[in-house]
Amino acid sequence: MKVNVLLSLITAFFIVGFSLFYIFAVNITRLLMTEQTYRKGELIAKSESRLIETFLEYTVNSLLFLSRDFSIASEKEPMQEVLNEYIRDWEETPVVGVARFDSEGHILFTANNIGVSDNRLTEFVFSDRDYFVWASEASEGEFYFGNPFIPRVGITKHGYMIPLSTPVFSDGEFDGVLLVLVSLSEMTKVFISDLHVSPNHRVFLFYSDGTVLISYPENENITGVNVLEYISENSYPESENTLSLLEGLIESNDPGKLDLILPFGEKQPARFLVSHFPVVYDGEHWSLVVAVPESDINTELHTLKTLKIFMLSFCIFMVLALSLVSVLIIRISRKNAYFNGLKDGKNGKN
Amino acid sequence: MVRIDNHLTRIILFFKLLIPIVLLISGVALFVSEISFLGILLGLPLIIIGSVLVIYTYDEICSMWTGDSDLKDKDEQINY
Numbered sequence: 001m002k003v004n005v006l007l008s009l010i011t012a013f014f015i016v017g018f019s020l021f022y023i024f025a026v027n028i029t030r031l032l033m034t035e036q037t038y039r040k041g042e043l044i045a046k047s048e049s050r051l052i053e054t055f056l057e058y059t060v061n062s063l064l065f066l067s068r069d070f071s072i073a074s075e076k077e078p079m080q081e082v083l084n085e086y087i088r089d090w091e092e093t094p095v096v097g098v099a100r101f102d103s104e105g106h107i108l109f110t111a112n113n114i115g116v117s118d119n120r121l122t123e124f125v126f127s128d129r130d131y132f133v134w135a136s137e138a139s140e141g142e143f144y145f146g147n148p149f150i151p152r153v154g155i156t157k158h159g160y161m162i163p164l165s166t167p168v169f170s171d172g173e174f175d176g177v178l179l180v181l182v183s184l185s186e187m188t189k190v191f192i193s194d195l196h197v198s199p200n201h202r203v204f205l206f207y208s209d210g211t212v213l214i215s216y217p218e219n220e221n222i223t224g225v226n227v228l229e230y231i232s233e234n235s236y237p238e239s240e241n242t243l244s245l246l247e248g249l250i251e252s253n254d255p256g257k258l259d260l261i262l263p264f265g266e267k268q269p270a271r272f273l274v275s276h277f278p279v280v281y282d283g284e285h286w287s288l289v290v291a292v293p294e295s296d297i298n299t300e301l302h303t304l305k306t307l308k309i310f311m312l313s314f315c316i317f318m319v320l321a322l323s324l325v326s327v328l329i330i331r332i333s334r335k336n337a338y339f340n341g342l343k344d345g346k347n348g349k350n
Numbered sequence: 351m352v353r354i355d356n357h358l359t360r361i362i363l364f365f366k367l368l369i370p371i372v373l374l375i376s377g378v379a380l381f382v383s384e385i386s387f388l389g390i391l392l393g394l395p396l397i398i399i400g401s402v403l404v405i406y407t408y409d410e411i412c413s414m415w416t417g418d419s420d421l422k423d424k425d426e427q428i429n430y
Contacts (some may be wrong), residue, residue: 004405004406004409007405008401008402008405009404011398011401011402011405012398012401015394015397015398015401016394016398018393019381019390019397022381022382023390173362206360305382309378309382312378312381312382314379316374316378316397316401319401320374320401320404323401324404324405324408325406326406327405327408327409327412328412331409331412331413331415331416332416334416335416
């Protein structure tokens with residue numbers, strides 16, 4: 001009986017030990033995976049924001065270079081060819097269109113790399129557009145980095161565009177404006193769609209007022225919508241908290257990570273692990289946000305948990321098996337000892 | 351080795367062994383389930399109770415199998 005009590009105590013001790021280790025292993029794995037996801041998100045947000053900043057800088061430099069080109073400025077060379085050549089060089093990049101306006105705001109020449117031809121373009125006067133107004137008062141070598149907008153004519157189906165413009169001078173006189181359009185939708189395809197954190201991760205580029213400029217995977221219902229207004233109008237549990245945290249995120253100039261319940265789950269609001277990084281260029285401040293749904297981590301954890309369940313079951317089985325073997329050995333030993341003792345007693349041995 | 355001839359004893363032993371095994375398996379299932387706190391609270395005692403009962407039942411089977419419980423009665427059968 002005493003042996004059984006001892007074996008039971010030892011078995012119980014080991015089982016409790018293994019169980020506690022299992023709980024510890026599961027929790028530590030969850031913590032580590034969450035931290036790793038945040039880090040991956042931060043890394044991707046940082047690299048994507050740097051890519052966007054560098055790309056914009058490079059585009060602006062090429063625009064300034066183009067505007068200084070004598071053939072563009074003087075209109076003596078076949079300007080259309082120059083623009084076609086320029087846009088061919090930017091093929092498969094977010095630069096989707098280039099246009100040359102005269103000093104009155106009429107389009108002289110235009111080229112785009114998405115095959116759109118809109119004859120109405122020449123009928124419009126663009127002198128009231130902010131990029132034209134700014135450029136008409138600017139000096140040579142200055143550039144305008146405009147707010148994202150959706151064009152009313154021409155390349156209209158490609159969503160938000162960033163206008164980059166610079167004045168063109170001829171013999172020191174203002175001679176028009178050179179405009180380059182950068183598509184945010186193409187920017188998503190080129191810079192964002194290939195970098196994955198998890199199977200269902202989301203990437204957003206928020207404008208400084210909270211407008212969603214980029215949404216990956218592309219969602220027309222969200223792109224162009226002010227996310228703060230959207231959450232205010234479609235409230236859900238914890239939406240107040242999300243709203244205040246999101247406001248802080250959009251205003252922040254620093255990178256960071258947050259645990260947010262966003263209304264972008266598959267069917268209903270879901271918990272996301274959010275890493276964000278600011279995109280700062282020429283005074284504009286955007287926020288690039290990488291959001292990983294918690295369900296993705298749970299899916300990965302499930303695979304690891306199955307392995308741990310097998311290990312726990314194996315350990316319990318081994319402890320139990322050892323105890324049972326011990327019981328068997330003890331029983332056989334006792335029997336043998338009894339027979340040997342009996343034999344020795346009959347033979348008169350002490 | 352001693353044979354367990356009585357059918358009723360066999361059936362009782364079978365259930366005596368089955369119950370702790372069921373307790374053990376259900377304990378493990380509860381413990382690893384997604385019911386975080388309640389699963390641990392119920393699962394761990396079930397595993398321990400199941401294991402202890404398995405040890406005791408197995409011990410009973412072993413003692414019957416080896417004849418350890420009635421060795422003294424078998425003294426006459428020993429061929430010296």
